[in-house]
Amino acid sequence: MSGKTSILIYDLGGCEGCPLSIMRSYPRLARIYDVHAKCIGNADIERQYNYAIITGPICLNSQRHIEELKKIRKNSKILIAYGSCASVGGIILYARGGQEPRPDHRVYAPISKIVRVDFSIPGCPPAPQMLISLLGCIRSGRGYFLDLFKAVSAYSKLSGFDLMDEVVLTGICVGCGACVLSCPTNALHMVDGRPDLIVEKCIRCGTCTVRCPRFTQILIQRYKLRERAKMLASLVGGE
Amino acid sequence: MAFQPATIDPSNPLGPYIGAYIARSTAKNVKAGGGGAVTAILLYLLDKKKIDGVVAAKKTRGIKGEIVLAKTREEILMAAGNRWSIVPYTMRLKETLMSTDIRRVAFVGLPCQAQFLRQMKMFPLMEGDFADKIFVIISLFCMGTFAVESFTDYLARNYNVPLEEVENIDIEGDYLVIFYSGKKLRLPIESIIYHVQHGCILCPDYTGVFADISAGRASREGYTLILTRNRLADSIVNNAAYDGYLEISEATEEEIRYAREKALDKLNRSLKYIMRIL
Amino acid sequence: MEATVIDLQRVGGEAELLAYDLDGIVEKAYFITTAPVRGFERIVKGKNPVFAVNAVMRICGICHAAHGIASAEAIEDAMGVSPPANGRYLRETIGLLNKIQSHLMHLVMIIPDLIPEPERMKYIVATLNILNKINDVLTKIGGSPTHPPYLVIGGVSRVPDEKTLVNLLEELDKLIEEYIVLRRSFKTSISSSDIYGQLRFKKHKPKYLASHMFYGDKYSIRIDKIRVVRYEDIHEDLPSKARENTSMIALYDGQIVETGPRARLNKYYDYSDDSLWGLQEARLIEIELFLKRTRELLEKVEVGESGHSKVLVYRSGKGTGVFEAPRGTLIHTVELDDNGRISKYKIIVPTMFNIPLIEQAAQGFPSKHVDIVPRIYDPCIPCSTHIIRLDSR
Numbered sequence: 001m002s003g004k005t006s007i008l009i010y011d012l013g014g015c016e017g018c019p020l021s022i023m024r025s026y027p028r029l030a031r032i033y034d035v036h037a038k039c040i041g042n043a044d045i046e047r048q049y050n051y052a053i054i055t056g057p058i059c060l061n062s063q064r065h066i067e068e069l070k071k072i073r074k075n076s077k078i079l080i081a082y083g084s085c086a087s088v089g090g091i092i093l094y095a096r097g098g099q100e101p102r103p104d105h106r107v108y109a110p111i112s113k114i115v116r117v118d119f120s121i122p123g124c125p126p127a128p129q130m131l132i133s134l135l136g137c138i139r140s141g142r143g144y145f146l147d148l149f150k151a152v153s154a155y156s157k158l159s160g161f162d163l164m165d166e167v168v169l170t171g172i173c174v175g176c177g178a179c180v181l182s183c184p185t186n187a188l189h190m191v192d193g194r195p196d197l198i199v200e201k202c203i204r205c206g207t208c209t210v211r212c213p214r215f216t217q218i219l220i221q222r223y224k225l226r227e228r229a230k231m232l233a234s235l236v237g238g239e
Numbered sequence: 240m241a242f243q244p245a246t247i248d249p250s251n252p253l254g255p256y257i258g259a260y261i262a263r264s265t266a267k268n269v270k271a272g273g274g275g276a277v278t279a280i281l282l283y284l285l286d287k288k289k290i291d292g293v294v295a296a297k298k299t300r301g302i303k304g305e306i307v308l309a310k311t312r313e314e315i316l317m318a319a320g321n322r323w324s325i326v327p328y329t330m331r332l333k334e335t336l337m338s339t340d341i342r343r344v345a346f347v348g349l350p351c352q353a354q355f356l357r358q359m360k361m362f363p364l365m366e367g368d369f370a371d372k373i374f375v376i377i378s379l380f381c382m383g384t385f386a387v388e389s390f391t392d393y394l395a396r397n398y399n400v401p402l403e404e405v406e407n408i409d410i411e412g413d414y415l416v417i418f419y420s421g422k423k424l425r426l427p428i429e430s431i432i433y434h435v436q437h438g439c440i441l442c443p444d445y446t447g448v449f450a451d452i453s454a455g456r457a458s459r460e461g462y463t464l465i466l467t468r469n470r471l472a473d474s475i476v477n478n479a480a481y482d483g484y485l486e487i488s489e490a491t492e493e494e495i496r497y498a499r500e501k502a503l504d505k506l507n508r509s510l511k512y513i514m515r516i517l
Numbered sequence: 518m519e520a521t522v523i524d525l526q527r528v529g530g531e532a533e534l535l536a537y538d539l540d541g542i543v544e545k546a547y548f549i550t551t552a553p554v555r556g557f558e559r560i561v562k563g564k565n566p567v568f569a570v571n572a573v574m575r576i577c578g579i580c581h582a583a584h585g586i587a588s589a590e591a592i593e594d595a596m597g598v599s600p601p602a603n604g605r606y607l608r609e610t611i612g613l614l615n616k617i618q619s620h621l622m623h624l625v626m627i628i629p630d631l632i633p634e635p636e637r638m639k640y641i642v643a644t645l646n647i648l649n650k651i652n653d654v655l656t657k658i659g660g661s662p663t664h665p666p667y668l669v670i671g672g673v674s675r676v677p678d679e680k681t682l683v684n685l686l687e688e689l690d691k692l693i694e695e696y697i698v699l700r701r702s703f704k705t706s707i708s709s710s711d712i713y714g715q716l717r718f719k720k721h722k723p724k725y726l727a728s729h730m731f732y733g734d735k736y737s738i739r740i741d742k743i744r745v746v747r748y749e750d751i752h753e754d755l756p757s758k759a760r761e762n763t764s765m766i767a768l769y770d771g772q773i774v775e776t777g778p779r780a781r782l783n784k785y786y787d788y789s790d791d792s793l794w795g796l797q798e799a800r801l802i803e804i805e806l807f808l809k810r811t812r813e814l815l816e817k818v819e820v821g822e823s824g825h826s827k828v829l830v831y832r833s834g835k836g837t838g839v840f841e842a843p844r845g846t847l848i849h850t851v852e853l854d855d856n857g858r859i860s861k862y863k864i865i866v867p868t869m870f871n872i873p874l875i876e877q878a879a880q881g882f883p884s885k886h887v888d889i890v891p892r893i894y895d896p897c898i899p900c901s902t903h904i905i906r907l908d909s910r
Contacts, residue, residue, distance in 0.1 A: 015579075
């Protein structure tokens, strides 16, 4: 093939909204990258890729999908969990199984529960130009937002509920309004200068949490602590 | 590719910038906080049709305000002035930006809002984002914002200063000066620290490292310190000066050190408190 | 007979086709969906109806609005509220734009079969161009091009202002012209294609199911005649590979029926074409019709009037919502308990009707190109894999 960087876009049982959103910027993407995706008809998980972009949640009861995911991890240098379901679980965390014809499909999780994820991007779905921007940033090095997306990969859930618990109820919200403009279902509204969650509208996409200036700070700091703890543990011979 | 600061770290509390200027507006009627330089830049952008409007906070009552989309010179002048409270972005703003034929907008906000806008512009996580409408992000220096009710009540209770009559608030050395009904009230800063929002105490960003242009009080009275963080921002400031809206000169070492110290203060305060809530 | 498993690409979702070949011709085919079952009907159980609308929209990233509308209709039916005129117009508009989105995306996926390089990329870019403009229109009316948040119980939560409407009408006029040009040149470009010839040649005459040309009408079909069965129930001697299937099958009046663009045009528009190509042709015609209808609807919108009923009634009740999704008749039924929470939710999606037809149509098709058959039917797998069995009688 050409000397272009290769990327794989692969859906593991999501709603297809994320891959289709990426496809809308396909002409631009194809100019820079060698794109492989089911929507184009050339997805092949057996070959090597520079980047793998995974959309959709992982069904913990489906051996087939778990094996596919592990294979993609092995065959790709950088793995990106793209969209809310893949990165933080999203709406599908509510799944409780029991549905015909496969009642055995009970538990869904973000893909970071199964494999190591390099970057996690919430959004339901992220806008088409997001991926191009992200890949460009990864290539050009580190930055605050990249640190943030890396930190998100350590989480198995992030939602409006977490925003309320960690920022609003603890009193560290300054009331900038970033979350209100980041909610895809308009589940957040300002009440007396503070955001309030309309709980029945929150679909757990996590967009508000990564847009909140305070929460991002907490996420990144916690991630650093976690990495340090891991390093210490490895020094003393633990896991 | 837009720039992206790695982190806000103690070795560089002002964040990356390519130009630092001391500036003030050339027009007499523009008298905002410091030298009115931000207002002058906005007027320049609007007059030259580089933007269709400005999103900024407009004072409504005392230190309270609301977010407006200013589309004329008059509206911009109305929105000028120091802000001591944060005015939240709301759904209404989004609708205004979405539904009209506004194509490019300058945003004036605080560092936290600049971070949000930068993230939206670089990484649009939502399809409904107005990323392509953000032309330039201007952040005002911010040491923290007041919890509005708490602070105004404190003033009314202890000093008999009614909310409606607060005209302006300023800092002079270690004192906060409140201008109301033609009078001045000087309060030591330590005495009002309890009325600053907790979230602001955790915030590490004084200048707004995510903005294109950061602006705020300079050490020289009546002037604004401007930091430009990319080429677009730098050309805007220089062109505004060239066209006579702005009077600029390179900031001296000392003036930069002045801002740097304040930024470092805020950063250290943040590092001290963030560990308590992790 | 030799069996091959074809991993289907360029369809909406994960699926395989198990095809038995005899001398280069498909003898028997099984359409196997492999996407895991997320179980949205179970997810919404016990929840507030407001959550249900936002949740079921996320069943599918292709026909999001269709699910949102069917769900809102069903819940309104159960609550006893109905949207005002503006709400109905805007809701239909959102639904139509969603159908156009879906048809255009399908066109992008089918172009590689019909048009060789280097022209291929030109058509993909042109189609995506129109799609992106449609998305802008939907953003202005629905709030977002995917999972539009302005779709709420009781109508549409925001009505665009005068200026926006005028701009949209101009935009739509341009889009209609742009689309007609694309369609014309597309049809000339494919006429020499091999696959086009095969699709034209292969005739297949199923029964049709449709409830409305543009919106959906629960009174024009008999919902009690629909039966949902397991995949195993319609096949005898199912090969073990095909038992992994994750979707259900729907029958109307005990029969296999086709639903979707051709069924709609056949019933409400003077159109009949029994070839496999007839399906794609129907989609191309529909895009134009829908664009024109969208224009018509937007002219009716009264600026300043509310778009939704502004009332939610939490009470017990049953309701049905029928909407013509891009791929055909979509049915949501809901039961609310005494607190107005959802106690039962059932969804029947068009692909459940169409799966047996895909298998029938594949029979007798040249094995080499048989992957085009499911593609031309445009199955939507995310939708079809989340559905519960209805009580079979």
